[in-house]
Amino acid sequence: xxxxxxxxxxxxxxxxxxxxxxxxxxxxxxxxxxxxxxxxxxxxxxxxxxxxxxxxxxxxxxxxxxxxxxxxxxxxxxxxxxxxxxxxxxxxxxxxxxxxxxxxxxxxxxxxxxxxxxxxxxxxxxxxxxxxxxxxxxxxxxxxxxxxxxxxxxxxxxxxxxxxxxxxxxxxxxxxxxxxxxxxxxxxxxxxxxxxxxxxxxxxxxxxxxxxxxxxxxxxxxxxxxxxxxxxxxxxxxxxxxxxxxxxxxxxxxxxxxxxxxxxxxxxxxxxxxxxxxxxxxxxxxxxxxxxxxxxxxxxxxxxxxxxxxxxxxxxxxxxxxxxxxxxxxxxxxxxxxxxxx
Amino acid sequence: xxxxxxxxxxxxxxxxxxxxxxxxxxxxxxxxxxxxxxxxxxxxxxxxxxxxxxxxxxxxxxxxxxxxxxxxxxxxxxxxxxxxxxxxxxxxxxxxxxxxxxxxxxxxxxxxxxxxxxxxxxxxxxxxxxxxxxxxxxxxxxxxxxxxxxxxxxxxxxxxxxxxxxxxxxxxxxxxxxxxxxxxxxxxxxxxxxxxxxxxxxxxxxxxxxxxxxxxxxx
Ligand SMILES: Nc1ncnc2c1ncn2[C@@H]1O[C@H](COP(=O)(O)OP(=O)(O)OP(=O)(O)O)[C@@H](O)[C@H]1O
Ligand SMILES: [Mg+2]
Numbered sequence: 001x002x003x004x005x006x007x008x009x010x011x012x013x014x015x016x017x018x019x020x021x022x023x024x025x026x027x028x029x030x031x032x033x034x035x036x037x038x039x040x041x042x043x044x045x046x047x048x049x050x051x052x053x054x055x056x057x058x059x060x061x062x063x064x065x066x067x068x069x070x071x072x073x074x075x076x077x078x079x080x081x082x083x084x085x086x087x088x089x090x091x092x093x094x095x096x097x098x099x100x101x102x103x104x105x106x107x108x109x110x111x112x113x114x115x116x117x118x119x120x121x122x123x124x125x126x127x128x129x130x131x132x133x134x135x136x137x138x139x140x141x142x143x144x145x146x147x148x149x150x151x152x153x154x155x156x157x158x159x160x161x162x163x164x165x166x167x168x169x170x171x172x173x174x175x176x177x178x179x180x181x182x183x184x185x186x187x188x189x190x191x192x193x194x195x196x197x198x199x200x201x202x203x204x205x206x207x208x209x210x211x212x213x214x215x216x217x218x219x220x221x222x223x224x225x226x227x228x229x230x231x232x233x234x235x236x237x238x239x240x241x242x243x244x245x246x247x248x249x250x251x252x253x254x255x256x257x258x259x260x261x262x263x264x265x266x267x268x269x270x271x272x273x274x275x276x277x278x279x280x281x282x283x284x285x286x287x288x289x290x291x292x293x294x295x296x297x298x299x300x301x302x303x304x305x306x307x308x309x310x311x312x313x314x315x316x317x318x319x320x321x322x323x324x325x326x327x328x329x330x331x332x333x334x335x336x337x338x339x340x341x342x
Numbered sequence: 343x344x345x346x347x348x349x350x351x352x353x354x355x356x357x358x359x360x361x362x363x364x365x366x367x368x369x370x371x372x373x374x375x376x377x378x379x380x381x382x383x384x385x386x387x388x389x390x391x392x393x394x395x396x397x398x399x400x401x402x403x404x405x406x407x408x409x410x411x412x413x414x415x416x417x418x419x420x421x422x423x424x425x426x427x428x429x430x431x432x433x434x435x436x437x438x439x440x441x442x443x444x445x446x447x448x449x450x451x452x453x454x455x456x457x458x459x460x461x462x463x464x465x466x467x468x469x470x471x472x473x474x475x476x477x478x479x480x481x482x483x484x485x486x487x488x489x490x491x492x493x494x495x496x497x498x499x500x501x502x503x504x505x506x507x508x509x510x511x512x513x514x515x516x517x518x519x520x521x522x523x524x525x526x527x528x529x530x531x532x533x534x535x536x537x538x539x540x541x542x543x544x545x546x547x548x549x550x551x552x553x554x555x556x557x558x559x560x561x
Pocket of ligand 2: 050051
């Protein structure tokens with residue numbers, strides 16, 4: 001079932017000063033998110049990621065296009081009805097945005113008050129939520145007494161209070177250290193699997209996408225330039241922007257500077273092998289080389305694992321009889337994608 | 343010093359009137375100032391309820407009213423008070439003037455403190471389904487509460503100053519006591535005692551305000 005669907009959605013902000021240009025933050029975006037999936041939205045600063053998710057919970061009205069959440073076109077609703085819709089969409093933020101005037105307990109109580117949940121039910125609901133995020137012992141702490149990771153856990157508990165169907169996470173781990181990031185991501189994965197909540201994560205860290213997303217959407221200048229299952233996009237990025245993002249995660253093909261460095265120490269023929277199909281085992285490929293009496297050495301690259309499926313690029317230096325090397329290159333090329341390093 | 347003892351009833355009345363006027367300025371003027379300041383904040387271009395006309399009108403009004411010296415307001419507003427059936431040289435008129443002046447002064451203080459509230463928190467509340475009015479009531483004002491208390495405490499000094507000046511229209515504040523029995527009769531002791539009482543009032547207010555703000559801000 002499609003839970004979120006955007007059809008030709010655009011958002012243009014009026015010029016911020018007189019005589020300035022209007023800002024086309026989101027341009028003609030089509031996107032659907034299925035119930036139960038985790039979608040990662042990546043893009044450089046200013047690509048329009050935050051604006052896109054703020055359209056989904058109608059914090060900003062779309063300039064044009066249609067935007068369906070759970071079957072309802074948000075662009076047809078008034079403010080009162082949108083407030084109801086927002087109860088079904090939780091949101092967490094990079095800066096956590098906890099209410100400083102309330103304790104952890106009070107923060108989680110806030111959305112319950114907004115939703116008009118009877119006071120008598122608060123106690124149980126809040127305890128359950130704090131247990132779920134592992135902060136039961138911090139119920140009466142003030143926000144400034146918490147670490148970043150704990151603050152984000154409160155943010156998550158608060159976002160889940162009204163049992164939403166969707167959770168929007170805008171750079172939710174960008175202010176956290178790597179270890180805490182992993183913990184928070186694990187919690188988000190638990191939100192998805194145990195509660196069945198659909199999650200949209202915005203990030204500029206490919207690691208985050210790799211760890212929890214099923215699907216990735218790449219944005220550039222307000223447009224979606226590429227999208228697909230994480231493994232497909234990571235192992236075979238098409239667009240320039242996507243390639244740059246993927247390169248932050250996997251040492252792909254050596255660039256010009258790296259080639260120069262390799263050349264200095266490696267006199268043999270350099271060949272990059274791209275593995276992405278599990279049906280071809282590395283050992284079968286190496287057997288083709290060894291079998292022809294060609295020596296090789298791994299000089300560059302790496303293999304990444306995305307949810308049990310691996311892909312990556314390995315650059316080999318091949319040495320030996322020129323004819324045998326030619327033969328080996330041809331045989332290997334029949335098994336996997338190869339690129340000759342000039 | 344005998345004279346001070348002799349004038350005790352005058353001092354007591356002066357103290358009571360001063361406190362009454364200051365309370366009117368702080369609470370009634372404060373409430374109006376809070377409303378105007380909040381309206382100034384929410385109507386800003388990127389505010390919670392942006393409104394160019396409201397913003398322009400309020401800003402012009404506040405900018406015109408604030409720089410007018412209190413003594414002049416006291417005189418200029420006399421016809422207004424009379425129109426309401428209040429004598430222009432009565433305590434009633436002093437109340438009207440002090441409420442008026444403190445409301446506009448406090449409005450700006452309120453606006454400044456609200457601007458300092460993290461917009462992210464307001465956005466989070468909106469994302470949780472809160473209406474704009476609820477965001478103002480349950481997030482904006484509580485988040486600004488500590489600094490608002492400090493702002494009101496700061497305003498108290500100016501308000502006590504106003505009560506003193508109200509003495510010139512014959513309102514029996516401590517300022518009147520100092521003016522009539524101290525300055526005009528060249529009795530420096532009387533003047534000094536009046537000043538001392540005013541200092542004590544301000545100190546107590548300042549202390550209470552600081553303590554309360556510290557409790558709310560937790561620092
Ligand atoms: N309220 C606004 N008014 C005017 N322009 C805006 C507004 N919000 C965002 N923009 C502009 O829209 C564009 C997209 O901004 P957005 O915040 O969506 O980018 P982003 O991809 O989230 O970037 P980042 O990674 O830095 O958070 C930017 O050029 C930004 O300046
Ligand atoms: Mg952003």
